[in-house]
Amino acid sequence: MLSLTSISLLLSTMATAQQLTSYCNVTGGNGDNNPAPDGKYTIWSEGIRVSFVPYGASISNLFINDSRGIERDVVYGFDEAWMYTTGQHGYWGAVPGRYANRIVNSTFTIDGVPSHIIPNENNSTDTLHGGPDGWSYRNFSVVAHTDSSITFSMTDPAGDQGFPGEVVAFITYTAAPYEWRERMVAIPTTEKTPIMLSSHVYWNLDGYANDQTDTALNHTLYMPYAGMRTNVTTTQVPTGTLDTNWADGPFDFWTQPRQVGYAFDQPELNRSCGPTCLGYNVCFLTQRQEAEKEAWEQTGAQVATLRSAWSGIQLDVFTDQDALQIYSCNNQNGSVPLKATQGTPTNSMLQHWGCVVIEVEDWIAGINYPEWKREEEQIFGPGTQPYVLEATYRFSINQTAVDD
Numbered sequence: 001m002l003s004l005t006s007i008s009l010l011l012s013t014m015a016t017a018q019q020l021t022s023y024c025n026v027t028g029g030n031g032d033n034n035p036a037p038d039g040k041y042t043i044w045s046e047g048i049r050v051s052f053v054p055y056g057a058s059i060s061n062l063f064i065n066d067s068r069g070i071e072r073d074v075v076y077g078f079d080e081a082w083m084y085t086t087g088q089h090g091y092w093g094a095v096p097g098r099y100a101n102r103i104v105n106s107t108f109t110i111d112g113v114p115s116h117i118i119p120n121e122n123n124s125t126d127t128l129h130g131g132p133d134g135w136s137y138r139n140f141s142v143v144a145h146t147d148s149s150i151t152f153s154m155t156d157p158a159g160d161q162g163f164p165g166e167v168v169a170f171i172t173y174t175a176a177p178y179e180w181r182e183r184m185v186a187i188p189t190t191e192k193t194p195i196m197l198s199s200h201v202y203w204n205l206d207g208y209a210n211d212q213t214d215t216a217l218n219h220t221l222y223m224p225y226a227g228m229r230t231n232v233t234t235t236q237v238p239t240g241t242l243d244t245n246w247a248d249g250p251f252d253f254w255t256q257p258r259q260v261g262y263a264f265d266q267p268e269l270n271r272s273c274g275p276t277c278l279g280y281n282v283c284f285l286t287q288r289q290e291a292e293k294e295a296w297e298q299t300g301a302q303v304a305t306l307r308s309a310w311s312g313i314q315l316d317v318f319t320d321q322d323a324l325q326i327y328s329c330n331n332q333n334g335s336v337p338l339k340a341t342q343g344t345p346t347n348s349m350l351q352h353w354g355c356v357v358i359e360v361e362d363w364i365a366g367i368n369y370p371e372w373k374r375e376e377e378q379i380f381g382p383g384t385q386p387y388v389l390e391a392t393y394r395f396s397i398n399q400t401a402v403d404d
C-alpha cells in the first residue's frame with residue numbers, strides 16, 4: 001500500500017507535482033486506511049452512504065432512502081471484497097482504464113508511432129476497457145480515507161497491455177449531502193499515451209428490490225444534450241461515423257424523458273447491440289456550448305436524469321465529460337447474485353435488463369479517428385495537462401411517488 005510519505009516522495013520527484021497537488025487535492029486523511037471486516041471502505045454524508053473496494057477502485061454499495069423511507073442499495077456489487085477477484089468479472093462499479101471502451105483493431109498511432117494493445121474481444125480483433133488486465137482488474141491502494149472521502153491510487157507500468165509509458169492515477173470519491181462525487185486524475189510520467197477513464201456502475205434505482213419487475217426498463221431516462229451517437233458494428237466496434245438520434249426514433253432520449261424500454265418493439269433498435277441482442281449499448285454524445293460545459297456542476301446542467309416511479313428515487317448526473325455510454329444490461333442473464341441488501345422474495349440474481357449502466361467518458365475510439373479532433377481530450381504526456389474526469393451523482397426523492 002502506498003503511504004502518504006511515499007506520495008510526498010512521488011510529488012517531490014515529479015515534474016508535474018504542482019499540477020498533481022492542485023488537481024488531486026490529496027490532503028491526508030484520518031489514518032484509517034484499514035477496511036471493514038468485509039474488505040470494504042465506507043464514506044457518508046447526509047442521506048447517503050457509499051462503500052468501495054480496492055479491486056478496480058470499485059463502488060460496491062450506495063445506500064439512499066426511498067420515498068417510503070426504506071433504505072435502498074442502488075448499485076450492483078458483491079457482498080465481500082474478496083468476491084470481486086474470484087467471481088464473474090463484469091467491470092462491476094469499476095474504473096475501466098487506461099482506455100475505456102473499444103480500441104479498433106487493438107491499435108493506434110501517436111506521432112507516427114504505432115502501439116499494439118492486447119486484444120480481448122470479438123475473437124481477438126479489438127480491445128475492450130484497456131485489455132485483459134485493464135485497470136478494473138487491478139488492486140488499487142488506499143492513500144487517504146476520511147468519513148466523507150477516499151482516494152485510491154495505482155501506477156500503471158510502461159508497456160503494460162502494450163500502452164506506451166507509465167501512468168500514475170488517483171481516484172477520489174467524496175460524499176456530500178445526497179451526492180456522490182468522483183474525481184479521476186491520471187498523469188503520464190514518461191511518454192505520450194491515450195487515457196480515457198470512466199465509471200462502470202450498474203444502477204437500479206429500486207435497489208434491485210422491485211417486487212413488480214426484475215428489470216429496470218420502467219426507469220425513465222432523459223439526456224437533453226444527446227442528439228447524436230457514435231455508429232458501431234454489430235460487434236460494438238466504432239466505425240468512425242456519427243449517427244443522428246432522430247426525434248421520436250428509438251435513440252431519442254433528448255426531446256423528452258422516456259422509459260428505458262420505450263422503443264424495444266422498434267425494429268431499428270432490435271439487434272443494434274449485437275447479433276442476438278435487444279437493448280441499448282450506445283455511446284451518446286453530450287453536445288454542449290463551451291460555457292455550458294464549464295458550468296457542468298450547476299443546478300439544471302445535468303447531462304442525464306434517471307428516475308424510478310416505484311422507489312421515487314431520482315439520479316441526476318453532472319460531468320465535465322462529453323459522452324455517456326448507456327448499457328441496458330442486455331447481456332446479464334441471472335448468473336450473478338445480488339447482495340444481501342438487495343433482491344425480493346422471488347429474485348436474488350442480477351437479471352436480463354435488470355440495470356442501467358451510465359458511463360461518463362469521452363467519445364469512444366477517439367484515438368482511432370483523428371478526424372474527430374479528440375486529441376486534447378484523449379492524448380496526454382509529461383508536458384500536457386493531466387487527464388481529469390469529474391462527475392457528480394445527485395439524488396432526490398419524489399415524495400409523491402409512493403405506489404401502493
Ligand SMILES: *[C@@H]1O[C@H](CO)[C@@H](O)[C@H](O)[C@H]1NC(C)=O
Pocket residue numbers: 022025027
Ligand atoms: C481541496 O480540499 C479543500 C479542503 O477539503 C477544499 O476546501 C477545496 O475545495 C478542495 N479543492 C478542490 C479543487 O477540490
Ligand SMILES: *[C@@H]1O[C@H](CO)[C@@H](O)[C@H](O)[C@H]1NC(C)=O
Pocket residue numbers: 046047048049063064065069070071
Ligand atoms: C434512512 O433512514 C434511516 C431512518 O431515519 C436512517 O437511520 C438512515 O441513516 C437513512 N439512510 C441513509 C442512507 O441516509
Ligand SMILES: *[C@@H]1O[C@H](CO)[C@@H](O)[C@H](O)[C@H]1NC(C)=O
Pocket residue numbers: 104105368369
Ligand atoms: C481496422 O482493420 C480493418 C481491416 O484491416 C481496416 O479496414 C480498418 O480501416 C481498420 N480500422 C482502423 C480504425 O484502423
Ligand SMILES: *[C@@H]1O[C@H](CO)[C@@H](O)[C@H](O)[C@H]1NC(C)=O
Pocket residue numbers: 105122123125126233235237
Ligand atoms: C469481429 O470478428 C469477426 C470474426 O472474427 C470479424 O469478421 C469482424 O470483422 C470483427 N469485427 C470487427 C469490427 O473487428
Ligand SMILES: *[C@@H]1O[C@H](CO)[C@@H](O)[C@H](O)[C@H]1NC(C)=O
Pocket residue numbers: 123
Ligand atoms: C476466430 O479466429 C480463428 C483464427 O483466425 C478462426 O479459426 C475462427 O473461425 C474465428 N472464429 C470466429 C467465430 O470467427
Ligand SMILES: *[C@@H]1O[C@H](CO)[C@@H](O)[C@H](O)[C@H]1NC(C)=O
Pocket residue numbers: 055081082085137138139
Ligand atoms: C488483489 O487482492 C486480492 C485480495 O484482496 C488478492 O487475492 C489478489 O491476488 C490481488 N490481485 C492482484 C493482481 O494483486
Ligand SMILES: *[C@@H]1O[C@H](CO)[C@@H](O)[C@H](O)[C@H]1NC(C)=O
Pocket residue numbers: 217218259261262
Ligand atoms: C413498464 O414498461 C412496460 C414496457 O415499456 C410498459 O408496458 C408498462 O406500462 C410499464 N409499467 C409501468 C408501471 O409504467
Ligand SMILES: *[C@@H]1O[C@H](CO)[C@@H](O)[C@H](O)[C@H]1NC(C)=O
Pocket residue numbers: 264265266267270271278
Ligand atoms: C428482433 O429480431 C429478431 C430476428 O429478426 C426477431 O426474431 C425478434 O422477434 C425481434 N424482436 C423484437 C422485439 O422485435
Ligand SMILES: *[C@@H]1O[C@H](CO)[C@@H](O)[C@H](O)[C@H]1NC(C)=O
Pocket residue numbers: 231232233243272273
Ligand atoms: C451504423 O451505420 C450503418 C450505415 O449507416 C447502419 O446500417 C447501422 O444500422 C448503424 N448501426 C447502428 C448500431 O445504428
Ligand SMILES: *[C@@H]1O[C@H](CO)[C@@H](O)[C@H](O)[C@H]1NC(C)=O
Pocket residue numbers: 088331332333335
Ligand atoms: C450467462 O452469462 C454468463 C456471463 O456472460 C455466461 O458465462 C453464461 O454462459 C450465460 N448463460 C447463459 C445460459 O446464457
Ligand SMILES: *[C@@H]1O[C@H](CO)[C@@H](O)[C@H](O)[C@H]1NC(C)=O
Pocket residue numbers: 309398399400401402
Ligand atoms: C413524482 O411521482 C408522481 C407519481 O409517480 C409523478 O406523477 C410525478 O410526475 C413525479 N414528479 C417528479 C418531479 O418526478
